[in-house]
């Protein structure tokens with residue numbers, strides 16, 4: 603039973619239940635295309651889920667059966683980005699992508715209908731993707747005068763391979779759920795009416811497992827593709843674990859007690 607936390611939001615719905623947070627893009631009239639406000643609210647919801655100690659896994663999805671997300675709202679695309687209400691141009695979905703990747707909790711894309719353009723990249727960078735049989739995937743950038751040469755290109759190539767990634771971007775074709783499964787773009791395909799039930803079952807299985815093990819694994823998977831930022835994340839987790847040890851705490855305590863730290867009492871691990 604989802605509890606509604608959407609109050610402060612206009613473009614997204616935000617729900618929580620049993621350790622699961624669900625962020626839903628709620629613009630079905632435009633196939634859940636995002637404008638800067640949509641992205642900002644998704645970032646806010648994601649931050650809430652990240653800092654809520656009761657939440658262990660996050661679902662990203664789109665309202666209705668027709669689309670997960672169709673990318674940037676072309677109606678508000680200005681000459682250097684997507685316009686907000688003040689007329690400022692943004693490409694702030696790139697920040698959301700980084701937030702999803704650096705979120706220490708697993709983020710699962712739950713996809714019914716279209717995941718297209720910038721909406722396709724969003725599902726791509728989620729840790730897992732669960733698709734309904736009616737899901738359709740693809741990039742449109744070169745068709746509409748856009749491209750995502752960041753995660754959208756390099757991370758895609760690491761998921762589906764160089765040839766397939768170039769095909770997806772150069773030809774701008776659409777792929778059905780089975781094709782997406784065959785190329786490793788999604789984890790499983792289920793009948794539309796079972797989509798949420800199956801996604802929640804995957805979440806529950808994840809929730810049974812060690813949060814720190816999951817956190818370390820996510821940052822370890824990221825480290826390989828995210829360069830210095832990936833190493834920073836992995837190293838940050840090492841620091842967190844070190845802070846949790848007596849040895850780490852001896853350094854802090856000695857400083858606060860204005861004495862010399864006694865690290866000699868700790869084993870020198872082989």
Ligand code: 1HA
Nearest residue numbers: 632633635672673674675676693716719720742748749750
């Ligand atoms: O590449 C980037 C970025 C790169 C770097 C940094 C930042 C980036 C940020 C964003 C993006 C992009 O996302 S570029 C790619 C933008 N998206 C698209 O090119 C997809 C456009 N939409 C479609 O291809 C199709 O609508 C669809 C395959 C998703 C669905 O087709 P369908 O079911 O036939 O519905 P359709 O009739 O086309 O759409 C329903 C309504 O939704 C239409 O409005 P209506 O005529 O009823 O008033 C349609 O215009 C609207 N709509 C759909 N997608 C968008 C949209 N309106 C604005 N923006 C959209 N993306």
